[in-house]
Amino acid sequence: MNTDQAFELLIEAGVTEDNSIQTVRRWFRERKITYKGSGQDTGYILNNTDQAFHLLKDAGVADSTAVQIVRRMLREGQIEKVGSGIQKPTYPLKESASKPLTNRPSDLDMMIRQLKVKLKAQDEHIKGIEHLHQTSIARLIQQIDILKKDLMKLEKEKSEFQMETKKLLKENIDLTNELLKIKGELFKGKQKDPEFEEKVHTPSPSHTIDYRQKLGLSKMASDKEVLTRYKKLLKITHPDHGGNASAFHFIKTDYDQFRHSINMK
Structure with missing residues (x-):
């Protein structure tokens, strides 16, 4: 073996x-x-x-x-x-100790042959160790290559995930801006209505449901979810953050009214 x-x-x-x-x-x-x-x-x-x-x-x-x-x-x-x-x-048995040198040619020849056998065995021993070392290095290199490929694959998946996230975020921002634009236009139209202030400050019995519909939430959404959605919109439309002042005022008015209605419960 x-x-x-x-x-x-x-x-x-x-x-x-x-x-x-x-x-x-x-x-x-x-x-x-x-x-x-x-x-x-x-x-x-x-x-x-x-x-x-x-x-x-x-x-x-x-x-x-x-x-x-x-x-x-x-x-x-x-x-x-x-x-x-x-x-x-x-x-295999170890070779016996070398016999003392004599002057007879046959003994010298035998000693030379024994020395050659030992040298050959040592050479094979060295080759075996070198080969074993090279095999170990080859295994390590192969494992490193596999790890590098796995790392590259993960990096690619991470990059694709980040791109997809940015794309979805942009679409969400575009939809939010479009919604705010529409709400801003509605707000401007309501400002011209003499009865606007009365309508704003006099909540109807179904006003809570209107808030959820305005925000695109389910009718079963909790008050906490409604407040959270309003806070996000206020942050996006705030003039200090580059938002639309009219839209911010419109959303702030709805937010204050909804919070007041909660406190009145």
Whole structure:
């Protein structure tokens, strides 16, 4: 089993990515795994269930979880055979210590071969670590790219929402201004009526319903809702805020009358 296959085994076992990387590096140093793949190897195969169980245990996986994973791997053909249950894992044995140099050519040749084997193993070890490091960087870059795309999508949705809000606000302001314009014209016409003052200050029995109709509210709207709507209109039409003085006076008169009618209840 190579480094890529060992990493995938630990990830499937629920080990975190950081712990998986550290464990794979340690296994590689201890010669429990080898490096052979190109970074895309899948379908790892272990010798037996004992080896798989001991590897998972060595990585800190709980016994019950390790047993379940080993059974699944055996069913899926990722383990060659069932072990005895007590067998310890077998890994490549460490090479014996070098024999002292002698003057015999055969001994020198043997030592050279051993040194070459060690150098090759060290080179593969370094390559395995470098590959594992590059794989981790590639994963991080991929995650960053996904987060950037999500961020861009959210920014776009936010911009569209703001544009839609501004559009609705503008339409609301235009409708309000149109309503105020109409009310202002009505107010000017009523000022010419000699009976205007009497009509304004003498509320009829159905005057409360008239207020709600004027404001476009439901007949069931509460007094608080009517007052709130009048306050908003007063703020918009106030001359200090660039509003129409005539419309402001008209709305202020209605507002004062409605508030007086509430107090009289």
